[in-house]
Amino acid sequence: MKLKKNIAVSETGFLFDPNSGESFSLNETGKKILQFLKEEKSENQISEWFVKNYEVDQATFENNFNDFITVLQNFRITE
Amino acid sequence: MKPKYTIAVTGLNNTDNPGPGVPVIRALREAKEFDVRIIGLAYENLEPGIYMENTADKVYQIPYPSTGSDELMQRIEYINSKEDIDVLIPNFDAELFTFMMSERKLKEMGIQTFLPTIKQFEERHKSELPEYGKKYGLDIPFSKAITNLSDINNIQYEFEYPVLVKGKFYDAYLAYNPAQVTEFFNKISVKWGVPVIIQQFIRGTEVNVVALGDGKGNTIGVVPMRKQYITDKGKAWGGITLGDENLIKITKNLIEKTKWRGGMELEIIKTHTDKYYIIEINPRIPAWVYLAVGAGQNIPEALVKLALGEKPEAFKSYDIGKMFIRYSYDLIGDISQFEKLSLTGEL
Structure with missing residues (x-):
């Protein structure tokens, strides 16, 4: 999963897509996922980090993660 | 000095x-x-x-x-x-x-x-756009100019509803059936005369480009923007500059092929499958041009230089993510x- 290369995410979690002019607000979790995607981390690496740092099991995280990725795809933020 | x-x-x-x-x-x-x-x-x-x-x-x-x-x-x-x-x-x-x-x-x-030539002005009329598209290899929605109410019954064989009903200079309405086309035809023709243009409705996001051509095929300035807030007349009340390279390519290609002279505004629909359809070519600087100035391209200044016979350098870049918001006072x-x-x- 790769983010489009010109997607900008600010420290406050404000995402701007310069191609479409759309902007979005991310919560802490979303911001962290976007940061990992920018760093080109794999789904497994992302999942491991969340399971370790949050009170969440792997299956629940992956379900939610996949939902979030679908949202990113719908908004055409990923390549 | x-x-x-x-x-x-x-x-x-x-x-x-x-x-x-x-x-x-x-x-x-x-x-x-x-x-x-x-x-x-x-x-x-x-x-x-x-x-x-x-x-x-x-x-x-x-x-x-x-x-x-x-x-x-x-x-x-x-x-x-x-x-x-x-x-x-x-x-x-x-x-x-x-x-x-x-x-x-x-x-x-x-x-x-520093205005377009009569030929440039005439051939990009809304009623002539499909021909224009063929001539210059541009994607343009199918449209037809109609001059009287009896033409409305015939358009159902050439268009799928909804269709856009447009005045030759201003105004555009989305019509879902012949009754609405009739209503909008009357409304527009009273104000702007005929022909009234029926245009295929393309689903997608409207984006706009302001540009300046030197009349020799060179693009001196080009800034794309998306309206973020529109008035009930469809006019931009807020907008943001975009970094979509395709819009710049389309504009430069059009200016090169037509040797466009003067300011222009392109109205383009970008579909969800990333196709770009030019829906209008306005042969003048648009009212949102100050956004381009704010983003680093003073297009009116360059136009004045061209009018005075100077050769301004083409702008090389602009700021992406610059916004304008109008206000009343x-x-x-x-x-x-x-x-x-x-x-x-x-x-």
Whole structure:
């Protein structure tokens, strides 16, 4: 999963897509996922980090993660 | 020391359906390479730009082109005898033809313009767009110009509903059935005359581009934008510059192929499958041009240089993510200003 290369995410979690002019607000979790995607981390690496740092099991995280990725795809933020 | 030019500008109607005059004047007042004296040319005596501070140095009323180009040119001649105009920038679609036809006469008066050629102006008319697309290899939605109500029944064989019903200069409505087409045809034809254009409706996001061509195929400036907030007339009340390279390529390609001369605004629909359809080509600077200035491209300044025979360098970049937000503001005037303009045609 790769983010489009010109997607900008600010420290406050404000995402701007310069191609479409759309902007979005991310919560802490979303911001962290976007940061990992920018760093080109794999789904497994992302999942491991969340399971370790949050009170969440792997299956629940992956379900939610996949939902979030679908949202990113719908908004055409990923390549 | 910078030279000082006297520049006449129309389109001072900074209303909820704004003309480009006021933003063009703002841009010219911020020009880096020259100073300006601005002569506002107004058709109506309540155009806000007449009364705005630091906008026009002097305002003259001019007659509508529909009263005849001779009358308009006589008035310009009179104004020129007082003001010695260097460059004239017309900003209304409905007046462009008259000014283009009078280009030589204006030149004889010492007034320069930088307008599209008659051919460029005529062939990009809404009613001619499909042919234009074929000629220059551009994606343009299918459309048909109709001149009377009986044509409406026939369009069902060529279009799928909904369709867009458009006036030749302004106005566009989305119609879902023949009854709505009839209603909009009547509404538009009363205001703008015929033909009324029926255009295939393309689903997607509308994006706009302001650009300037030097008449030799080169693009001097180009800035794409997406409207973020629109008025009930569909006019931009807020917008943001985009970094979509495809829009820049499409614009440069069009300017190169048509050797476009002057300012232009492209209205484009970007579909969800990343196809780009040009839905309108406006042969003038749009009212949101000040966004381009804010993003680093002073297109009106470059247009003035072209009009004066200079060769401005093409802008190389602009800031992405620059926004504009319009606002309304109550100016306080005095009846004496209105009186002066109404009685003498000057302020």
